[in-house]
Amino acid sequence: MSAQLVLVNREQKIKRAVSRIFVYAFVVIISVTSVFPFVWMISASLKTEATVFAWPIEWIPRDAHWSNYQEIFERVNMLVYFRNTVIISIAVTAIQLSLASLAAYAFAKIVFPGRDILFLLFLATLMIPYQVIMIPIFVIVRTLGLIDTKLGLILSCSFNAFSIFFMKQYFMTIPNEYVEAARIDGMSELRIFGQVIAPLSRPAIATLAIYTFVGAWNDFLGPLVLLSSDHNLTIQLGIRKFITQYSARYELIMATAVLAIIPILLIFLYFQKHFVKGMALSGLKA
Amino acid sequence: MGKLMTTGQMGRNRSITGYLFLLPSFIGFVVFTIIPIIFAVGIGFTRWDSMHPPRWVGLRNFQIMFSDSSFLVALKNTLVFTFGSLPFTVVLAFIFAVMLNEGIRGRSIFRAAFFFPHIASIVACAITWQLLFHPGAGPINSMLMALGIQNPPRWLAGTDTAMLSVIIVYVWKSAGYYMVMFLAGLQTIPTSLYESASIDGARYPRKLLSITIPMLSPTFFIVIIILIINSFKVFTMIYVMTGGGPGRSTSVLVYYVYTQAFRLSRYGYASAMSLVLFVLVLVITIVQYRGQKQWVTYMQ
Numbered sequence: 001m002s003a004q005l006v007l008v009n010r011e012q013k014i015k016r017a018v019s020r021i022f023v024y025a026f027v028v029i030i031s032v033t034s035v036f037p038f039v040w041m042i043s044a045s046l047k048t049e050a051t052v053f054a055w056p057i058e059w060i061p062r063d064a065h066w067s068n069y070q071e072i073f074e075r076v077n078m079l080v081y082f083r084n085t086v087i088i089s090i091a092v093t094a095i096q097l098s099l100a101s102l103a104a105y106a107f108a109k110i111v112f113p114g115r116d117i118l119f120l121l122f123l124a125t126l127m128i129p130y131q132v133i134m135i136p137i138f139v140i141v142r143t144l145g146l147i148d149t150k151l152g153l154i155l156s157c158s159f160n161a162f163s164i165f166f167m168k169q170y171f172m173t174i175p176n177e178y179v180e181a182a183r184i185d186g187m188s189e190l191r192i193f194g195q196v197i198a199p200l201s202r203p204a205i206a207t208l209a210i211y212t213f214v215g216a217w218n219d220f221l222g223p224l225v226l227l228s229s230d231h232n233l234t235i236q237l238g239i240r241k242f243i244t245q246y247s248a249r250y251e252l253i254m255a256t257a258v259l260a261i262i263p264i265l266l267i268f269l270y271f272q273k274h275f276v277k278g279m280a281l282s283g284l285k286a
Numbered sequence: 287m288g289k290l291m292t293t294g295q296m297g298r299n300r301s302i303t304g305y306l307f308l309l310p311s312f313i314g315f316v317v318f319t320i321i322p323i324i325f326a327v328g329i330g331f332t333r334w335d336s337m338h339p340p341r342w343v344g345l346r347n348f349q350i351m352f353s354d355s356s357f358l359v360a361l362k363n364t365l366v367f368t369f370g371s372l373p374f375t376v377v378l379a380f381i382f383a384v385m386l387n388e389g390i391r392g393r394s395i396f397r398a399a400f401f402f403p404h405i406a407s408i409v410a411c412a413i414t415w416q417l418l419f420h421p422g423a424g425p426i427n428s429m430l431m432a433l434g435i436q437n438p439p440r441w442l443a444g445t446d447t448a449m450l451s452v453i454i455v456y457v458w459k460s461a462g463y464y465m466v467m468f469l470a471g472l473q474t475i476p477t478s479l480y481e482s483a484s485i486d487g488a489r490y491p492r493k494l495l496s497i498t499i500p501m502l503s504p505t506f507f508i509v510i511i512i513l514i515i516n517s518f519k520v521f522t523m524i525y526v527m528t529g530g531g532p533g534r535s536t537s538v539l540v541y542y543v544y545t546q547a548f549r550l551s552r553y554g555y556a557s558a559m560s561l562v563l564f565v566l567v568l569v570i571t572i573v574q575y576r577g578q579k580q581w582v583t584y585m586q
């Protein structure tokens with residue numbers, strides 16, 4: 001009897017171990033597949049025209065051509081593209097977060113006539129894809145005299161209904177008593193927003209800021225439609241331009257790709273928790 | 287009395303503050319969303335090169351559209367792309383999330399690895415995959431040939447394999463995003479359900495089929511909705527990797543709209559076609575709205 005039990009136990013243990021191995025194998029294979037294009041990208045960026053496709057793959061090139069990175073800065077205005085992207089991404093993040101938080105505060109903490117209808121109106125704009133209105137946006141930005149300017153792109157990307165929705169959801173979790181108490185103390189709404197609500201909302205602000213920044217950094221269609229002069233291009237457009245000019249210099253192309261990804265990788269590694277937290281809430285964002 | 291305000295005055299003042307807080311956002315929305323959508327509908331009924339005044343053509347654009355084989359191909363390709371990538375993305379994201387949820391070691395590293403492609407620059411990823419898929423000397427075909435396959439596929443360069451290649455890249459890039467949504471969904475399933483199932487002697491596959499999948503049905507639903515909408519909008523990957531080719535084999539709706547508008551200056555016709563995208567997204571959104579009502583009650 002007991003011998004039989006031991007046997008059953010052992011069988012179960014073996015089964016569990018086998019399924020464990022299967023789970024690990026699957027997870028490892030998929031994770032490696034997810035990462036290997038990036039590893040290849042970095043590896044290729046350090047090779048030469050002759051060795052970039054050499055088989056078998058030399059994952060860590062014996063003589064790494066770091067000069068490839070120097071070369072791309074010499075061939076195109078990579079520094080300018082980089083600076084433009086930083087300016088645009090920071091400006092879009094700052095403007096979008098300030099305006100969205102202000103609006104979210106009004107929706108969450110102030111009672112005024114028409115509030116709910118206005119909120120619904122904002123929400124409804126969430127379902128309009130940028131791709132549907134890109135032609136009118138191009139025309140409007142041109143009419144404003146801002147076509148092919150960083151300002152035009154920044155303004156057109158600075159209003160996002162999702163950001164308002166996201167911040168409103170967070171503000172709703174802050175008890176109204178805080179606001180009421182501050183009002184009794186005679187604080188203005190702007191001060192309540194800046195000194196009471198904003199400090200309490202740091203985690204939400206950080207998450208949204210990271211998302212907005214990454215989105216602006218990676219944006220391609222917006223800059224493609226609105227920017228054209230070389231001195232205005234973002235890094236994404238810069239890579240595209242580089243590809244068309246040096247279509248056979250694969251190692252240099254990979255170096256530009258690495259440059260576009262490194263800042264996002266650093267942000268991701270540093271703020272990983274925010275990404276996962278934000279994701280749970282951001283089901284609505286494209 | 288003097289400085290004290292009545293509650294009515296205070297309420298009025300506060301209302302004004304509320305409106306003032308909304309004003310900048312509201313102006314932004316009017317200029318960059320509401321006017322554009324009205325405008326998009328308007329110019330959809332005109333012929334317009336954006337230099338000369340638009341000319342009203344009524345429903346002409348829509349009539350032309352449905353006899354324009356390039357548009358029909360783009361529409362078909364958009365659907366093939368969407369429903370071709372959907373099952374792979376959903377299944378992969380779901381399985382990966384379930385496995386990560388099994389309390390394995392290094393969970394956060396695996397999660398990060400699987401998620402990272404989602405936030406990496408599309409342009410950089412697209413160009414890298416283009417090289418990986420290089421038909422002559424790329425690493426993928428070098429590997430296949432080393433494995434003894436004489437005529438490996440031409441991937442992005444082949445008319446019959448380009449769409450498949452694009453789908454592979456899309457699944458690779460986006461599955462991590464949906465995986466995190468599934469992970470969030472898995473957190474909401476009470477562990478007591480699994481415990482009582484274990485007491486009843488249920489094995490793992492049984493638990494997966496009878497607890498996990500049914501309990502996650504709201505997540506499946508929202509994932510599929512978001513996936514469909516996002517795939518309808520695909521552009522950058524196509525623009526960088528294939529330019530709609532070879533031939534028209536990967537030309538999708540937004541790509542065709544883009545080329546008609548910004549390369550050929552056919553703004554009226556392009557706007558009319560973008561309205562088709564809008565209607566598609568609208569239909570899916572209505573399905574979502576209807577479905578959510580059901581799923582929410584289901585979840586309670």
